């Protein structure tokens with residue numbers, strides 16, 4: 001089964017790197033006209049140029065997703081050039097590791113703008129075009145941090161990613177009557193520009209591979225494929241969901257690898273222990 005986005009117009013934010021770049025590539029290869037949006041002009045231009053060289057329809061436009069006015073200008077431009085918008089992948093995000101005493105109000109507000117408000121600005125800006133075209137799909141990158149205390153010093157990040165789940169539910173409810181579907185993807189931890197070069201990068205990657213049931217890191221292409229599915233007619237009855245794409249991270253294997261549960265689970269994996277525990281648990285006849 002091949003997903004075909006021929007002549008569909010797709011906006012991807014954070015498209016110069018990581019998940020956004022992989023998703024722009026996936027949509028372009030599936031026939032879409034893709035507008036890559038990012039702060040990083042050189043890298044974004046290079047991604048779009050590489051796609052055009054393969055005969056695919058891709059353009060880059062610089063954008064700060066926190067700039068609501070420029071989002072309006074961008075949507076007007078793409079509507080003039082390509083006729084409207086069918087799919088938005090609202091994915092640009094920032095983090096920064098700060099404990100609460102270290103976190104400044106300025107950084108808190110910037111993270112809220114980029115990670116959270118931008119999805120509102122984009123949704124509001126594309127809704128008229130999607131209504132005119134009879135529907136559309138908005139996909140927002142949340143995170144396992146919305147479900148799980150992922151790391152120390154990320155209260156600002158986790159707050160935005162959790163709020164996006166509420167945004168998705170309510171926007172899906174409100175926009176459903178226009179056949180506009182709104183969904184979130186929750187990537188598991190992976191290697192990216194956000195963390196690359198960090199002091200503990202090697203250990204982090206190793207721990208990620210060990211602590212996910214699939215025992216491999218999640219790759220940007222995994223998220224891209226989930227986004228393509230959610231945007232496609234295959235998902236035409238799916239709206240308002242948070243779809244984890246995390247190698248099973250949220251099943252709790254990571255928790256199960258620590259402390260009491262680590263010992264418990266190792267024991268419970270041993271057939272002799274399972275038999276002994278089953279016998280011990282067999283109810284004994286009541287005697288007087």
Ligand SMILES: NC(=O)c1ccc[n+]([C@@H]2O[C@H](COP(=O)([O-])OP(=O)(O)OC[C@H]3O[C@@H](n4cnc5c(N)ncnc54)[C@H](O)[C@@H]3O)[C@@H](O)[C@H]2O)c1
Nearest residue numbers: 014017018019038039064065092093143189190192193194
């Ligand atoms: N990598 C992970 O482990 C992970 C896990 C869960 C969720 N996520 C989320 O996935 C999304 C993409 O992350 P990634 O891993 O590809 O990170 P990345 O840092 O590789 O890419 C993010 C891109 O967003 C762009 N960007 C940042 N601020 C912007 C702004 N104001 N306007 C426009 N573009 C901006 C950056 O320039 C960059 O190209 C983010 O929302 C992130 O929170 C990542």
